[in-house]
Amino acid sequence: MKRLLIPLVSAGLSAAVLAAPASAQPSWASENLTPKPADAYGDAFFWLDANGAALRKATQYTLDTKDVPKLVSAQSKTVPDGKPGMTGPTTTSKATTSKNVNLPKTIGKVFFLDEQGRYRWCSATSIQSRNRNLVATAGHCVFEHGKDDTFDKWVFVPGYYQGKAPWGVYVGAYAFTAYDLDTYDDYDGDFAFVAVHNGFSLAPERAVSRKEFNEWLGDKWMKPREITAQEFVKCKLNLGECWSQGHGTPSLVGPDHPDAALERVEVSKATYDRAGVGKGQGYKFGEPIVEQVTANQYQAYKGLGTKGKDRLGNYTITHYYTQKWVKPDSGRKYYQAQWMVGIAKDLGALGDVVGGQGVAWNQPLGQSVTAFGYPSAPHPDGNKPYSGVTPKWCSGKTYTKSVQVNTFKVETHQMLKCSMTGGADGGPWLIKYNNSKRTGYVNGVTSVFADNDGNNRIDHISSAIFDGEVADVYNKASFKDTGAIVTPKGELLT
Numbered sequence: 001m002k003r004l005l006i007p008l009v010s011a012g013l014s015a016a017v018l019a020a021p022a023s024a025q026p027s028w029a030s031e032n033l034t035p036k037p038a039d040a041y042g043d044a045f046f047w048l049d050a051n052g053a054a055l056r057k058a059t060q061y062t063l064d065t066k067d068v069p070k071l072v073s074a075q076s077k078t079v080p081d082g083k084p085g086m087t088g089p090t091t092t093s094k095a096t097t098s099k100n101v102n103l104p105k106t107i108g109k110v111f112f113l114d115e116q117g118r119y120r121w122c123s124a125t126s127i128q129s130r131n132r133n134l135v136a137t138a139g140h141c142v143f144e145h146g147k148d149d150t151f152d153k154w155v156f157v158p159g160y161y162q163g164k165a166p167w168g169v170y171v172g173a174y175a176f177t178a179y180d181l182d183t184y185d186d187y188d189g190d191f192a193f194v195a196v197h198n199g200f201s202l203a204p205e206r207a208v209s210r211k212e213f214n215e216w217l218g219d220k221w222m223k224p225r226e227i228t229a230q231e232f233v234k235c236k237l238n239l240g241e242c243w244s245q246g247h248g249t250p251s252l253v254g255p256d257h258p259d260a261a262l263e264r265v266e267v268s269k270a271t272y273d274r275a276g277v278g279k280g281q282g283y284k285f286g287e288p289i290v291e292q293v294t295a296n297q298y299q300a301y302k303g304l305g306t307k308g309k310d311r312l313g314n315y316t317i318t319h320y321y322t323q324k325w326v327k328p329d330s331g332r333k334y335y336q337a338q339w340m341v342g343i344a345k346d347l348g349a350l351g352d353v354v355g356g357q358g359v360a361w362n363q364p365l366g367q368s369v370t371a372f373g374y375p376s377a378p379h380p381d382g383n384k385p386y387s388g389v390t391p392k393w394c395s396g397k398t399y400t401k402s403v404q405v406n407t408f409k410v411e412t413h414q415m416l417k418c419s420m421t422g423g424a425d426g427g428p429w430l431i432k433y434n435n436s437k438r439t440g441y442v443n444g445v446t447s448v449f450a451d452n453d454g455n456n457r458i459d460h461i462s463s464a465i466f467d468g469e470v471a472d473v474y475n476k477a478s479f480k481d482t483g484a485i486v487t488p489k490g491e492l493l494t
Contacts, residue, residue: 028473033172037485037493040171044200052163058119060376060423080362082468089358089439108158112151123373123427129478132351137426142192168199168347176477187408190447193477199347217491219342224335232334240286246332255279264321272320285321343490360441361471366400373424381456394418413462
């Protein structure tokens with residue numbers, strides 16, 4: 001990289017003995033993603049709700065460029081800005097033997113909303129750090145246009161497959177990148193390290209009492225259950241608990257009529273506020289009911305309820321009801337409110353669940369590397385060989401000279417011959433990859449895709465060179481501590 005190069009002592013950076021960051025002018029930039037547990041809960045729920053519907057809806061993130069760039073080889077070898085160094089990987093996987101490449105447990109997808117609100121993904125990996133909570137990916141998969149702001153609802157899903165999060169969702173708390181990328185949109189610094197909260201998953205919903213429902217600090221909602229007429233008679237005077245629904249225009253009666261059926265009538269908040277309390281025509285029907293809805297339902301809603309967002313960031317519509325006592329008609333159905341809560345589970349620190357790849361810096365070019373990612377975008381000629389559903393890989397030696405990419409202000413990138421396409425952005429480049437242990441050392445992340453022979457097919461990928469500045473950013477990110485976003489009981493931490 002070109003500015004603010006701060007070399008590190010090669011042996012000084014390890015998970016156990018990281019030194020405190022220096023107070024010199026930083027080569028790093030940082031932004032908050034979702035540091036508060038309550039907000040992180042909402043982001044995780046957003047992606048996991050409806051059996052991972054939002055995850056399945058996402059498409060690969062692509063750089064905003066009209067032409068596929070060509071990588072231009074530099075005239076001389078890149079000189080390291082300090083001594084070489086590395087920190088070792090950790091693993092939770094048992095060693096295995098295979099003639100094929102064993103996919104690391106650490107790799108997965110990062111999901112986020114781009115500046116247009118579209119659901120996007122890039123590739124990433126868990127890496128070793130003192131707090132076992134770091135993700136490495138491309139800077140352009142975290143920072144909008146490389147500067148000023150970060151993408152919304154950013155999460156990491158290791159081992160992602162077809163809407164499933166087998167090891168949970170890890171919400172981004174703090175993001176770190178190169179000063180040059182954040183300030184100048186300079187892709188020589190196109191990498192990012194993100195400190196994530198503990199893993200999060202959703203257990204099956206559970207029905208609770210109204211008292212438990214009111215006291216629950218996590219996700220909750222009301223779900224109607226159809227009951228018999230006999231069951232209705234037993235609970236119809238518990239206002240807000242039971243009601244009926246029929247057809248036609250039945251006769252109005254008083255609440256004390258032996259056959260009286262209670263209907264609920266949705267009204268505006270103003271009408272509800274003016275209504276009396278008790279049993280009678282037009283009186284309040286229990287407490288308002290808050291319904292969680294999708295963003296599209298929220299925007300399209302034209303009813304009497306009031307729209308808003310809850311403390312978790314979910315879209316909600318609050319419904320208000322008054323009483324209507326009628327004589328039962330044929331075909332009438334009866335319902336009882338079920339008070340439901342969503343149970344969340346804390347899975348622990350990312351590194352404890354899936355392990356973490358090592359990190360290496362100031363290594364010579366010309367190294368053998370294995371690059372992983374979730375390619376999905378078509379080639380420039382329209383051919384689409386990848387689905388993005390499962391991770392892919394390519395391997396080889398990086399070029400011995402750095403390359404330039406004028407489109408992205410790149411002066412020194414490392415280059416690898418590889419045909420993976422967009423969606424593989426942010427995927428790790430691992431040197432010294434141990435196929436049995438599924439671990440290696442991250443010495444780059446996929447940044448730019450290139451068509452160097454001009455046949456409208458991606459044939460090369462490039463990465464920022466992991467030098468002393470990258471080590472400095474990594475060192476800084478390693479000190480960010482995070483933790484659980486829900487209690488052992490499954491409630492929200494505030």
